[in-house]
Amino acid sequence: MLAGLIDHTILAADTTGPTVSRFCDEAKRHGFFSVCVNPVFVPLAAEALRGSSVRTCAVVGFPLGATMPNVKAFEASRAIADGAGEIDMVLALGALKAGDMAHVRADIAAVRAACDGVVLKVIIEACLLSDDKKRLACLIARDAGADFVKTSTGFSTGGATVADVALMRATVGPAIGVKASGGIRTRASAEAMVAAGATRIGASAGLAIIGVAVLDSGY
16 A cells, blocks of 8 residues: 555644644554654654554754764664654765765764664765766665665755666665655656655655545545
8 A cells, every 4th residue: 555655754944843743643544654754843743653553754964964973873863762763864965976985884874873773764865966876875875774775855956756766776676675755746656656666655745645635634
C-alpha cells in the first residue's frame, strides 16, 4: 500500500504546532509510515504519535548540510532523546563537491554513531551534483552505515527525479533503502519513483498522493 511508504513531511520555516498536530492526525488516520518534522517539533510529534505505528522522523543539518559533524551528531542525539525514531541528515555537500571525502565520511559516521538503533537516511541533494558525485555520495553513505540514501531536501533547485532514483538504486544495490523526496505531489509520480527503486517517499502532499482531498481528511 502506497500510504505505508510515505513520510508525511512538514518542514516549512513557518510551520506551527497546530499544523504538525494535524499532520500527525492525518498520518495515523491514513497509515503513513512517519511524520517528518524539524527538530523543534519532535517532542510534539512524538507525543501525538504515541501508541500508533507511525514513527517520528527528524531532519538534521537541514537544509544545507553546512554544519559541523559534532553539531549534527548532537542534533541527532537530542532528536532521538525527544522521541525521533528516524533521522534524515543532509551530507556535507560543499566538502563532497570540493573532493574532501574524508570529511564527508566523518560527517556521516558521526551522525551514524549518534543513531544507535535508529534509522539514518542521508540526503545527497542530487540536483546539485553530477552523476559521478551522486554515485560517490551514495557509496560513501552506504559504507558509513546509512540505512537509506535520499534524493533531496526539497529546499534547493530541484527535487526527486525518476532518473536519480534509478541511479541511486543501481549504485547502492538492494541492501539499503532509497527515499525519493522533493516535488512528489501525485500518485502517478510516487508510483514512478517506486518503480524506479524507491522504498520510501517523502512528501508534504501525502493526502493528494493517496487520493484524499484535504476537505475529506477530517479537517
